[in-house]
Amino acid sequence: MNFDHDPSDTASRRACSPPAHRRLADSEMDYSQEPTRPLTNFIVRNHKPFNAEPHLDLLVNAGTITPADFFFKRNHGPIPNIHFDQHLVYLGVADTPCNGHGQDNVQWKTFSMHDLMTRWPSVDIAASLQCAGNRRDGLAKVKTVKGVIWGPGTISNAVWTGVRLCTILSDLLNVPKDLLHDMVRTYHVSLEADDHVHEDCCYGSSIPLRKAMDPLGDVILAYKMNGEMLSRDHGAPLRVIVPGYIGARSVKYLQKILLQPNESRSFFQVRDYKILPPWVNSDNADSAWDSTPSLGEMNVQCVICTPSEHCTIKGAGPVSVKGYAISGGGRGIYRVELSLDGGKTWEPVDKIEQTPDPKSGMYWAWALWEKKVPRIRASDEIVARAYDSAGNTQPEMPIWNYRGVMNNAWFRVKDVAQLQPNM
Amino acid sequence: MNFDHDPSDTASRRACSPPAHRRLADSEMDYSQEPTRPLTNFIVRNHKPFNAEPHLDLLVNAGTITPADFFFKRNHGPIPNIHFDQHLVYLGVADTPCNGHGQDNVQWKTFSMHDLMTRWPSVDIAASLQCAGNRRDGLAKVKTVKGVIWGPGTISNAVWTGVRLCTILSDLLNVPKDLLHDMVRTYHVSLEADDHVHEDCCYGSSIPLRKAMDPLGDVILAYKMNGEMLSRDHGAPLRVIVPGYIGARSVKYLQKILLQPNESRSFFQVRDYKILPPWVNSDNADSAWDSTPSLGEMNVQCVICTPSEHCTIKGAGPVSVKGYAISGGGRGIYRVELSLDGGKTWEPVDKIEQTPDPKSGMYWAWALWEKKVPRIRASDEIVARAYDSAGNTQPEMPIWNYRGVMNNAWFRVKDVAQLQPNM
Numbered sequence: 001m002n003f004d005h006d007p008s009d010t011a012s013r014r015a016c017s018p019p020a021h022r023r024l025a026d027s028e029m030d031y032s033q034e035p036t037r038p039l040t041n042f043i044v045r046n047h048k049p050f051n052a053e054p055h056l057d058l059l060v061n062a063g064t065i066t067p068a069d070f071f072f073k074r075n076h077g078p079i080p081n082i083h084f085d086q087h088l089v090y091l092g093v094a095d096t097p098c099n100g101h102g103q104d105n106v107q108w109k110t111f112s113m114h115d116l117m118t119r120w121p122s123v124d125i126a127a128s129l130q131c132a133g134n135r136r137d138g139l140a141k142v143k144t145v146k147g148v149i150w151g152p153g154t155i156s157n158a159v160w161t162g163v164r165l166c167t168i169l170s171d172l173l174n175v176p177k178d179l180l181h182d183m184v185r186t187y188h189v190s191l192e193a194d195d196h197v198h199e200d201c202c203y204g205s206s207i208p209l210r211k212a213m214d215p216l217g218d219v220i221l222a223y224k225m226n227g228e229m230l231s232r233d234h235g236a237p238l239r240v241i242v243p244g245y246i247g248a249r250s251v252k253y254l255q256k257i258l259l260q261p262n263e264s265r266s267f268f269q270v271r272d273y274k275i276l277p278p279w280v281n282s283d284n285a286d287s288a289w290d291s292t293p294s295l296g297e298m299n300v301q302c303v304i305c306t307p308s309e310h311c312t313i314k315g316a317g318p319v320s321v322k323g324y325a326i327s328g329g330g331r332g333i334y335r336v337e338l339s340l341d342g343g344k345t346w347e348p349v350d351k352i353e354q355t356p357d358p359k360s361g362m363y364w365a366w367a368l369w370e371k372k373v374p375r376i377r378a379s380d381e382i383v384a385r386a387y388d389s390a391g392n393t394q395p396e397m398p399i400w401n402y403r404g405v406m407n408n409a410w411f412r413v414k415d416v417a418q419l420q421p422n423m
Numbered sequence: 424m425n426f427d428h429d430p431s432d433t434a435s436r437r438a439c440s441p442p443a444h445r446r447l448a449d450s451e452m453d454y455s456q457e458p459t460r461p462l463t464n465f466i467v468r469n470h471k472p473f474n475a476e477p478h479l480d481l482l483v484n485a486g487t488i489t490p491a492d493f494f495f496k497r498n499h500g501p502i503p504n505i506h507f508d509q510h511l512v513y514l515g516v517a518d519t520p521c522n523g524h525g526q527d528n529v530q531w532k533t534f535s536m537h538d539l540m541t542r543w544p545s546v547d548i549a550a551s552l553q554c555a556g557n558r559r560d561g562l563a564k565v566k567t568v569k570g571v572i573w574g575p576g577t578i579s580n581a582v583w584t585g586v587r588l589c590t591i592l593s594d595l596l597n598v599p600k601d602l603l604h605d606m607v608r609t610y611h612v613s614l615e616a617d618d619h620v621h622e623d624c625c626y627g628s629s630i631p632l633r634k635a636m637d638p639l640g641d642v643i644l645a646y647k648m649n650g651e652m653l654s655r656d657h658g659a660p661l662r663v664i665v666p667g668y669i670g671a672r673s674v675k676y677l678q679k680i681l682l683q684p685n686e687s688r689s690f691f692q693v694r695d696y697k698i699l700p701p702w703v704n705s706d707n708a709d710s711a712w713d714s715t716p717s718l719g720e721m722n723v724q725c726v727i728c729t730p731s732e733h734c735t736i737k738g739a740g741p742v743s744v745k746g747y748a749i750s751g752g753g754r755g756i757y758r759v760e761l762s763l764d765g766g767k768t769w770e771p772v773d774k775i776e777q778t779p780d781p782k783s784g785m786y787w788a789w790a791l792w793e794k795k796v797p798r799i800r801a802s803d804e805i806v807a808r809a810y811d812s813a814g815n816t817q818p819e820m821p822i823w824n825y826r827g828v829m830n831n832a833w834f835r836v837k838d839v840a841q842l843q844p845n846m
Contacts, residue, residue, distance in 0.1 A: 050747075184783050185639070186784065210639060216608070278769060295814060297754075297812070297813035297814075298813065298814065299814035299816075328814075331720075334698075334715075335698075337700070337701075346701060361631075361633070370812065387698065390721065390752060391718060391722035391751075391828075392723060393822065395818060398821045406814040
């Protein structure tokens with residue numbers, strides 16, 4: 001496939017191939033330029049690379065829109081320090097399946113951050129990002145898992161400002177409409193970062209082209225988060241936002257967009273972020289990756305953020321139980337139920353706040369819910385579960401998988417003591 | 424909204440309002456013209472109206488495409504006897520929310536069956552229909568439910584031939600493109616049948632316009648099933664096929680298509696086919712309908728079709744356990760697991776056969792799966808569960824709801840005796 005090329009058009013100037021990223025040894029990783037970070041809001045799981053999730057009570061009390069200071073941080077290498085004015089995004093189409101990171105036969109176009117912000121209209125999309133490894137700790141209790149042992153805090157919600165990927169693709173790619181129509185059904189959009197990671201040459205992922213081109217899919221290239229320019233920790237200068245999908249597909253430090261007939265071959269698409277069957281472990285994972293589909297849309301999830309396990313609540317009187325719920329693919333949260341007896345009986349929560357995107361009508365942002373219960377006894381086991389608009393709900397018990405992803409078992413909180421005045 | 428009108432265009436001739444359907448008393452229902460039906464393949468749940476599901480072993484052994492003689496039959500009234508050549512479908516757009524069955528301010532267009540079959544290209548879509556009440560018997564065991572006590576056989580798969588609804592709407596509705604673009608995000612398509620039912624004036628439902636207009640949504644108006652003209656039991660002369668949705672939305676005997684800003688007000692949209700919360704029963708259902716969303720996409724489902732509970736298998740040697748699995752919204756079945764010990768340990772099934780639509784890539788048709796197990800002991804509890812492409816799986820135990828819909832708990836088969844040669 002060729003692009004028509006107009007040399008006077010700075011937003012579509014023909015470019016050389018994007019810079020190749022050499023895979024670095026762990027010892028070559030340069031962590032000397034990490035941004036300074038206030039840490040009080042976070043439980044830090046790793047420093048190099050930096051991985052941290054907010055304390056659950058802070059997260060839910062921060063409200064529907066998570067301020068950047070409370071937004072979970074997930075990295076696979078040092079934070080790149082990219083010069084905003086010099087950053088170029090490379091865009092291409094491959095005729096044949098791509099197996100590596102270099103595609104010599106692709107005719108690349110590039111655009112700068114300035115191009116992005118001036119050439120196309122920007123939109124605001126409120127969308128939650130959730131790491132596929134959210135609640136991995138629940139599976140680690142069943143059996144050893146591979147990955148950062150996350151709690152239930154690797155989810156946050158922000159308003160992202162950027163340009164629709166479908167707008168850019170329709171404008172820059174001179175693919176005949178009929179051909180694009182066919183491509184939408186089978187092609188993938190490979191997304192690669194301008195960074196270095198421990199597992200591969202750079203961070204990469206892909207999404208189906210159908211998701212990128214869906215006018216109601218709301219995939220954008222975002223340069224702002226909650227009205228501020230993206231911080232380095234959150235992908236400056238540019239990250240993809242793929243609403244309704246696991247966070248791993250919302251690639252930060254975006255440098256390369258390649259339409260190709262196959263999924264990305266990046267480690268993060270083919271050797272990670274898959275629900276391996278429960279009979280697969282470290283011994284036989286190598287033989288299972290290829291036959292296990294990669295993750296896209298999230299499943300239905302629900303977490304109690306407050307009170308937390310083993311906590312003590314001071315004072316008698318009603319206790320406010322709060323949490324979040326979300327589903328993938330734009331499916332809304334239709335009900336949240338709470339149990340105080342370990343799941344034997346259930347009651348509705350008092351309120352669920354979830355707002356669909358005003359233009360697409362899709363539920364990309366989480367639901368925050370709350371229920372006031374008269375009191376909590378030390379013997380109570382508080383359990384929450386949610387239902388989404390497709391009638392899906394959550395499994396009662398964790399279903400272990402080696403990578404510890406997509407754990408959406410009923411969320412349980414035990415051992416909450418409420419100090420009564422007469423105690 | 425007005426249609427431009429070309430009187431020479433038979434396919435868009437301006438029509439009077441569609442015939443109003445008077446609600447009949449039960450005593451007025453005429454069941455004297457029911458089609459003759461071979462019954463041996465079916466468990467008949469009701470004769471008037473006729474409701475029957477195939478025996479599970481026959482269903483699964485009939486193969487991926489269910490012949491009409493094995494396809495479940497779900498009705499709410501007598502089967503209409505519609506004259507193919509005289510049948511007209513009415514199509515309109517309403518500016519304001521529609522509260523009843525008559526919309527005097529709508530400018531209707533009509534098309535005949537001949538128009539439909541000659542004016543627009545036809546497509547074949549393989550899609551499974553599943554009644555939302557499938558497996559209601561499992562919830563009826565928990566507590567009394569309202570509805571036909573279906574087993575797990577109200578699902579079948581067929582190849583439907585018809586015209587894409589989006590093709591017809593784009594062609595016949597002279598709605599400016601920009602306006603249609605906006606309407607897609609908020610409008611619904613009300614679908615009404617030319618029939619009489621016990622619960623309302625006629626059968627009706629609606630789907631979001633976004634589903635109807637999605638080129639990958641594959642909603643069609645079908646006049647053929649498995650290569651034969653539709654039979655009366657299956658909706659002759661015309662039924663809507665809404666792949667990925669509960670069967671209730673695939674309206675038979677289609678007579679009226681109305682684009683409107685609100686969901687259908689039909690009984691079957693607002694007082695039926697909703698997952699009422701578990702604390703709602705016959706006493707307080709009236710207050711819960713309006714606050715409970717109507718069903719669209721199906722949840723993830725998995726059923727063991729053979730062997731069946733309490734059966735005796737003759738002969739030693741491996742036993743073939745077979746079943747079906749499906750999810751909604753075009754999500755594929757990514758894994759099916761089988762347990763012989765009531766869900767303590769799980770193994771993969773040997774094979775899962777599911778074919779995405781060759782054009783859209785969506786999984787509208789069920790997966791048939793099979794596993795050979797060495798033997799089955801009388802004490803074994805055989806359990807099956809599935810996972811879909813969004814990582815959703817099924818709840819372990821049935822979650823009761825008053826209408827008994829969308830039961831997708833783990834499917835269990837007990838008390839299977841295998842006669843051994845030495846017994």
